[in-house]
Amino acid sequence: MTNISKEKIENLKSKVKGQIVLPSDSSYDEVRQIWNAMIDRRPALIVRCAEADDVPQAIAFARENGLEISIRGAGHNIAGNALCDNGVVIDFSTMKNVRVDAEKKRAYVEPGATLADFDEAAQSHGLATPVGINSTTGVAGLTVGGGFGWLTRKYGMTVDNLVSVDVVTADGKRIRASENENTDLFWAIRGGGGNFAIVTQFEFKLHELGPEILAGLIVFPFDEAKQVLTQYREFVKSAPEELNVWAIMRKAPPLPFLPGDVHGKEVVVLVTFYIGDAAQGRKLIEPLLRFGAPHGEHIGAQPYTQWQKAFDPLLTPGARNYWKSHNFTELSDGALNSMIEFAGKLPSPQCEIFIGLIAGAANRVPADAMAYRHRDAKFVLNVHGRWDEGTDDEPCIAWARAFFQASAPYASEGAYVNFMTEEESDRVAAAYGANYDRLAQIKKEYDPDNLFHLNQNIKPSL
Numbered sequence: 001m002t003n004i005s006k007e008k009i010e011n012l013k014s015k016v017k018g019q020i021v022l023p024s025d026s027s028y029d030e031v032r033q034i035w036n037a038m039i040d041r042r043p044a045l046i047v048r049c050a051e052a053d054d055v056p057q058a059i060a061f062a063r064e065n066g067l068e069i070s071i072r073g074a075g076h077n078i079a080g081n082a083l084c085d086n087g088v089v090i091d092f093s094t095m096k097n098v099r100v101d102a103e104k105k106r107a108y109v110e111p112g113a114t115l116a117d118f119d120e121a122a123q124s125h126g127l128a129t130p131v132g133i134n135s136t137t138g139v140a141g142l143t144v145g146g147g148f149g150w151l152t153r154k155y156g157m158t159v160d161n162l163v164s165v166d167v168v169t170a171d172g173k174r175i176r177a178s179e180n181e182n183t184d185l186f187w188a189i190r191g192g193g194g195n196f197a198i199v200t201q202f203e204f205k206l207h208e209l210g211p212e213i214l215a216g217l218i219v220f221p222f223d224e225a226k227q228v229l230t231q232y233r234e235f236v237k238s239a240p241e242e243l244n245v246w247a248i249m250r251k252a253p254p255l256p257f258l259p260g261d262v263h264g265k266e267v268v269v270l271v272t273f274y275i276g277d278a279a280q281g282r283k284l285i286e287p288l289l290r291f292g293a294p295h296g297e298h299i300g301a302q303p304y305t306q307w308q309k310a311f312d313p314l315l316t317p318g319a320r321n322y323w324k325s326h327n328f329t330e331l332s333d334g335a336l337n338s339m340i341e342f343a344g345k346l347p348s349p350q351c352e353i354f355i356g357l358i359a360g361a362a363n364r365v366p367a368d369a370m371a372y373r374h375r376d377a378k379f380v381l382n383v384h385g386r387w388d389e390g391t392d393d394e395p396c397i398a399w400a401r402a403f404f405q406a407s408a409p410y411a412s413e414g415a416y417v418n419f420m421t422e423e424e425s426d427r428v429a430a431a432y433g434a435n436y437d438r439l440a441q442i443k444k445e446y447d448p449d450n451l452f453h454l455n456q457n458i459k460p461s462l
């Protein structure tokens, strides 16, 4: 463990408003926990920022003491890059404020805010912007990697709705980036991950929504998987962008609307989400019920903020997680067959394969408009390897890797950086494709020493 003198720590404490947490503090183990229980790292100190001005101080301290820096939003990233061993964690968990200007339809979001914090503040004015599907995820990490969720078909990726960012650069300067100021930096931050600067405030545009939406699940027997998924693939081609439908294959949780003998058995689930008139939504969803003989369905009008938490019970922190992901422009028979084959041999009750539909507004943005470039991707596939005991690491990781390989021939180019695991640094260049060279140039300008390297790292160009 790095030895830093008491005097240096006291000096830092006198300069920051936030709290400094050290390995000797009783809260240390709690504060260094993140969502994925596989990640166990011991930072030299954690700076729990209270205001943006704490960030340059933390950066200067790390530089002066030759320490690595990691950045923590809400700590959900599967690779665990929010934490470092023996370095400085710049931790935003206590900077969660969300301010909404309802008239201008803008939200100003601090980097520790979760999706729940954001959704609740925006929905109190009947507004929203696309974010992810698990309310405890951080706005910060989700946004800098791209961000998609139920509203993406209609309103694009989270980054497509980003208006400006206030940041601290690697040399400790506080600046703003937008379409009008520091435009290269703004281009890079929209998808380039935590590589370029530390964001202290995000400004988003908001859309009118709800407060009620129509959403819920249709659960089919697993032996109907092929017929359900082939009809799903056809259905979504012409479905309006107000309607989103994702497909999940997993063991059925003990949901009250399912017969008891289905609980724990493999099932295919169509997850539906509709914004607009509920009666019209029911009509649109109705054909899905005839894709097979469902075990049960549970679809109803409900507050958007409630739906945004619907999957939280399946995605609690504290489990061990290993994920793999591909993008798809189409779901070929080969892709579906490999999904069904591997869903038929799930190594734990919590593992699942899901297909997220993002076709729509996100596809209409040019691929070079910003760092995030997968504008041809219509589906994002995620293999959730998830289990509780360390003794299950080997079979669960092996299953996720084998499925990833088997489905790779049917995937489109690129990868979604927010779903990449620690050892996938070889996929970073592919994730950015033709945008990579420009990113490397911008990295050289803003972070030539690669101070911000605990991420899906883009190296400064030579």
Ligand SMILES: Cc1cc2nc3c(=O)[nH]c(=O)nc-3n(C[C@H](O)[C@H](O)[C@H](O)COP(=O)(O)OP(=O)(O)OC[C@H]3O[C@@H](n4cnc5c(N)ncnc54)[C@H](O)[C@@H]3O)c2cc1C
Pocket: 035, 071, 072, 073, 074, 075, 076, 077, 078, 080, 081, 082, 092, 111, 131, 132, 133, 134, 136, 137, 138, 139, 140, 141, 142, 143, 144, 145, 146, 147, 148, 149, 193, 194, 195, 197, 198, 199, 200, 315, 418, 419, 454, 455, 456
């Ligand atoms: C259960 C679960 C559900 C998910 N669902 C979705 C989904 O529906 N849609 C989707 O798009 N993604 C989803 N994700 C992926 C999610 O977008 C990423 O894990 C994201 O990195 C989480 O952000 P965070 O702030 O919580 O993570 P953290 O681990 O805190 O941060 C991740 C990385 O983001 C960067 N970062 C964080 N804060 C800042 C900052 N202030 N400035 C600059 N860089 C920063 C850093 O590089 C950091 O290492 C999900 C993840 C989980 C675990």
